[in-house]
Amino acid sequence: MTGKPVILIVDDDPVQLNTVVSILQKNYNCVPVSSGKTALQFLENRLADLILLDYNMPDMTGIDVLTAIQETEHTALIPVIFLTGVDDAEGEVSALRMGASDYIVKPIRPAVLLTRVKAQLELSKSRMNMEYLIAERTEELWHANERLKKREDSTLQLLARITDMRDEDTGGHILRTTGYTEIIVKALREDPNHPEGYELSEEEGQSIVKCAKLHDLGKIAIPDKILLKPAKLTDEEFAVIKMHPVYGERFFSDFIKSDSEDPFLETAREITYSHHEKWNGTGYPLGLSGKNIPLSGRIVAIADVYDALVSERPYKKPFSHEKAAEIIVSDSGRHFDPYLVDIFVAHQEEFIEVSKIKDNIPKYEFAHSMSY
Numbered sequence: 001m002t003g004k005p006v007i008l009i010v011d012d013d014p015v016q017l018n019t020v021v022s023i024l025q026k027n028y029n030c031v032p033v034s035s036g037k038t039a040l041q042f043l044e045n046r047l048a049d050l051i052l053l054d055y056n057m058p059d060m061t062g063i064d065v066l067t068a069i070q071e072t073e074h075t076a077l078i079p080v081i082f083l084t085g086v087d088d089a090e091g092e093v094s095a096l097r098m099g100a101s102d103y104i105v106k107p108i109r110p111a112v113l114l115t116r117v118k119a120q121l122e123l124s125k126s127r128m129n130m131e132y133l134i135a136e137r138t139e140e141l142w143h144a145n146e147r148l149k150k151r152e153d154s155t156l157q158l159l160a161r162i163t164d165m166r167d168e169d170t171g172g173h174i175l176r177t178t179g180y181t182e183i184i185v186k187a188l189r190e191d192p193n194h195p196e197g198y199e200l201s202e203e204e205g206q207s208i209v210k211c212a213k214l215h216d217l218g219k220i221a222i223p224d225k226i227l228l229k230p231a232k233l234t235d236e237e238f239a240v241i242k243m244h245p246v247y248g249e250r251f252f253s254d255f256i257k258s259d260s261e262d263p264f265l266e267t268a269r270e271i272t273y274s275h276h277e278k279w280n281g282t283g284y285p286l287g288l289s290g291k292n293i294p295l296s297g298r299i300v301a302i303a304d305v306y307d308a309l310v311s312e313r314p315y316k317k318p319f320s321h322e323k324a325a326e327i328i329v330s331d332s333g334r335h336f337d338p339y340l341v342d343i344f345v346a347h348q349e350e351f352i353e354v355s356k357i358k359d360n361i362p363k364y365e366f367a368h369s370m371s372y
């Protein structure tokens with residue numbers, strides 16, 4: 001390779017071919033061919049930096065060759081200059097519309113050809129540099145976005161863990177609730193016959209799964225003496241507990257005011273305020289019913305209750321899966337969305353698998369390990 005740009009010259013007229021080659025050969029590697037077919041054969045194995053293409057040829061016309069070049073991925077960006085003996089404004093326009101880079105009318109004047117070829121090669125070079133830069137920047141942005149997503153996940157995990165540490169003694173509630181939510185979301189998205197109103201884009205589904213772990217974030221605002229009370233709660237105390245969806249909602253509403261562009265925060269807000277609503281309207285805090293309860297909240301309601309049923313608590317032994325399933329099915333259409341209960345029933349084996357997940361990070365361990 002000499003480093004000179006390669007110019008493929010396609011013309012059925014040998015005199016024209018020789019003329020063009022004699023003008024360009026000092027500065028460029030010229031590859032003269034006499035038909036469109038031969039030009040395309042050349043381009044199968046080698047590339048050119050620029051193509052000079054005769055407009056009128058007997059077998060394949062210049063337009064046919066240009067179309068084939070543009071339809072082939074590795075040649076689509078090669079600049080093409082048309083050469084023709086016809087001073088035809090209409091042909092010029094149609095060639096340029098087809099994607100030709102330029103159009104030179106014969107007889108060829110050496111200075112014009114040299115100038116146009118040089119200009120197109122420079123243009124092509126700067127376009128390639130630009131595309132390389134764009135690709136490089138796109139990759140950098142992708143990596144930055146991935147880092148941001150990881151940081152977002154860690155922050156969510158941290159927030160969820162803070163809530164969980166205050167409330168649960170059993171561990172793993174966050175992981176399992178996320179797991180059950182994921183089963184329902186996946187089944188919903190994969191059911192082509194789901195009823196109207198259950199459409200979830202991939203992004204919406206991912207947001208629900210990510211935010212499920214934050215459903216009880218509002219419990220941060222509940223006093224310890226009530227949240228951690230080992231005995232039965234009074235009606236007044238239970239009324240305070242029932243405020244946690246409201247506190248969670250306020251927390252995310254404040255965020256949304258400062259970052260209203262993020263749909264993810266809206267999903268988190270929906271789940272925190274609606275996961276204790278019931279299908280028949282007897283839930284809290286708003287007493288919403290049916291599809292007025294956000295789909296995200298209806299999904300997390302099943303995930304949250306199922307985990308509470310099959311988990312051990314200071315005040316109760318874990319229920320068997322069968323007993324928990326019986327309770328959820330009997331509450332279909334009362335507490336829970338009937339369609340989502342159908343999904344639960346169809347995916348019980350997966351729920352059983354997720355219920356085995358235990359959090360292996362010992363809680364409060366740091367309190368014992370600090371020896372200084």
Ligand SMILES: [Fe+2]
Pocket residue numbers: 215216244275276
């Ligand atoms: Fe809750």
